[in-house]
Amino acid sequence: MWAIGLAVATTWTTNPLLSLLFIAAAACVVFSRRGDAPWSRSFRLYVWLGVIIVVLRVGFRVIFGGGDGTDVIVRLPEIPLPAWAAGIRLFGTVTWQSVLGGLYDGLRLAAMVICLGAANSLANPKRLLKSVPTALYDIGTAVVVAVSVFPQLAESAQRVHRARRLRGGVGKRHAVQALVIPVLADALDRSLLLAAAMDSRGYGRHGRSTARARLITGSLTILGLIGVCVGVYNVLGQDSPGWMKMPTLLTGIALGCSGLFVSATRKRTTRYRPDPFDFTALTVAACGIGAATVMYLATQTQPAHLTPTLSPLQWPVIDSLPLVAALAAMLPAALAPRAPRTAEVAPPAREEVPA
Template sequence: MHAIKRYLLSRRLVHPWAWWVWALGIAGTVSMSNNPYVLALALATLCFVVAKRRGASPWSRAFPIYLIIGFWIVVYRVVMHILVGAKIGSITLFTLPSFQLPQWAAGINILGTVYVEGLVIALIQGLSLATMIVAVGAANSLADPKKLLKALPGALRELGTAIIIGMSIAPQMAESAVRIHRARTLRGDNTAGLRGFSRILLPVFQDTLDHSLALAHSMDARGYGRRAQTSRTEQRITSAFGLLGIVGVCIGLFVILDSSSPLYIAVPILVAGCGFVVVSLFIASRRKTSSTYNPLPWGTAEWLTCICGLSPLLAAILTRIYDPASMITTWVPLHIPNTIPLFVIFGLVLAALPGYLTPMLPRNTHRVRRRKALTPDILKGRTQQ
């Protein structure tokens, strides 16, 4: 009992890979269903956990950007359905003048009659894609990209550096936008709307580029990209194991996706391919010259986060096999879905538990402390006067 109480009251950051496994599990669940109950609960789960466990870092403040991107994805999908989408259904919503493009443009029909069923299908498809984007944004908001790079194997350091810098573009732009907007406000420039947005657009891009160049110089000064000298034989062995692993994984996945092939052939090939990849990464990691100071812990919180994130994915796979009608909803004719995948719903409820079961953030990363630390000294002086 004392150990459980000490765990619940502990304060530390969760391993970034645990958050990515959790988010990718929810994204995989969403990709296997168009049931609106599953999509709505998955979106609510992502927002809940991010609200409970995000800090005050730049990547944490970028989560609203992913929500905005998801919203515009839904809007874009609906607009494109009205413009050039397949007009299916029986309940007419409204009718627009239509015309057909010439044959060299594939003879696409523009506008025309819009039916409620087709519009609902477009809305659900847009919501599904938006939820997967929000899942990636949730992982990017909860996981520190620098610690994510630190936890990568040495063989993937260069590739991981490029990927993580790409993922940190949105958080960096969000931090630059907040800082530039605060500076403009202190100078008395309160221009809003498109005019105000156009004024900060170029400074935001310039500030993001400057930070990227500073990061590149800093990484180069710390020895990133440098490798130890290895023999040609070891390099050939690493390349051979890597090639065999990639070929094995591709063949295994292809055989698994082919429903006519038995699983007792596909699974051993996939496992063998993954084994070759692991051996190749282990051998290649020996060429890393940098040491790891204060390695990231992987404990009970990380295992709970991974299990909670993968539970809805496992439930979705089993439900898709034994009860596919509850996962895939047909909207023609239009009706309210009366089948609810209870197993998947229970898995998504478990996916929300990391909002409570993971350790609380350290006190120096809390949003309230960060907000107080960012209070301008000028405003403090005005208050004292």
Template structure:
């Protein structure tokens, strides 16, 4: 859906999109701690729109004829020609800003919804075996964050007991040092615990194979990054785009496969990819593809013009595509095992 959002600036479509996403979230949210952030993302979206509009009002050059009101204009030296602060505010300019802001906000909200719905731990568990070490590291890091917050709070509280409050300059020494030492102590304990529970048991694998795997995976991921950039950015030569992407993906897959062979670990109740998950993913894909197709067929409907002013139309194809996304709310199993991929 995020993909869909980036394709359009039509406000009606965007509002519909956000509603759909919101509905899916409301229907299939769990009680987990990460699931309470959706409101935050919504607020963030609003903030984006506001910022966009305010900046447009004050800074950017205005066009169009429907002047709403005038702001006091700040005379700038000639060197800054082309930049204007203040001046007339037009309906057209404002609308363009709102549309733009709305698009960005919808994108943020979609990503937010994905975050809210998917358990980050579960996502990690679905990672290929060769990335297991990375996964463990991320899991540990994820659990470290709340620990840091907790020990930070504890130390801040303890500071009050020594009667030291408000000396900002010494903050680092007073708060950060105890927190850091605490974190260090903890990580040593954790490392000892993991070691004694069999983490990193070697199963007689040659160092060369290990190095080859690492090189392939890292090189592959690098390739993928360059490739994606090349494909999306039109200014880079074509040669750098798709072929690089393909090579990167190939190298990464090769590395993962090679790495996967050496895994002698087993998984406890690995998450299974079941039909609701597939269906949910399909809903998201249909929305994205639908809007993509619509964009090439009828670009005007998706990007309504502000100059001259027209009331944005409601094209059929994209609307249907977005509504398909709403199906995810029904298809996904009710919470406890929440859907993971509706907002990709």
């Protein structure tokens, strides 16, 4: 909930200073509260993914029409295109307005990715299956497997890199080949082991439910998820008509709840060692929800500086409410407990053995 709240808060602004503040808040919480589990090292991959997103957005603005605006940076030779490609341009004049627009949009998307990646670095993504409702087991399993890709790759890369160092390594010329192939092979082996473990524990079983009941439950659940996604997009979007926002969201919630109710009456699940949702977890979730709520209030009361003006160029400014939202997002660094670390195993005591 904390990571989702941060991701929602970043969608309401293109201010680069605010995006960097939310990224800094997520990084501060991760570095101060993560443990030494293998998935704790995956945050660096999300940061690099955010950097790639920013570079690609700016690069696309330069390659495909960077001439919006009047403040010219450089004039590149434009590549002529045929008549059927009218409206598309390659290179040409590059302006500050176009480059900064790509930078601001890229930073917003990168902040969303990094904030969601922070959750994967602080907790095991596979534990999400314990909290998934019964009707969403199939969808939840696919989502958890997809979300855990980066942590698994980080763990595999760390293990392979350590093994290469113990063997003495290879030359830099073949370093990529020596790293990529073992990482992919290790990820495939672990995926097969995970599938076998889930199958042995009963994941995917249908029990006594009929094919018709499964069809009704699945249809209601999927339609509800689609309705919730469309409704959330309309609520968060600035250009959506007002009459579509709440009705779409409420319809999706109603369909989703119907699917959950039908599934709950037909399926029975058991949980071993359920995760407690104590006061500390509630406080951390409240920090994320509070950050999103304060940012929403800022869009209603202080919207001027949430979207910096590019014509004319102005330096971004941060108002008081967005600053409060960023500080609320950083509170789990002090309120949340540190993730448990792996216990160090003491070496066995040396004993004298008679000859």
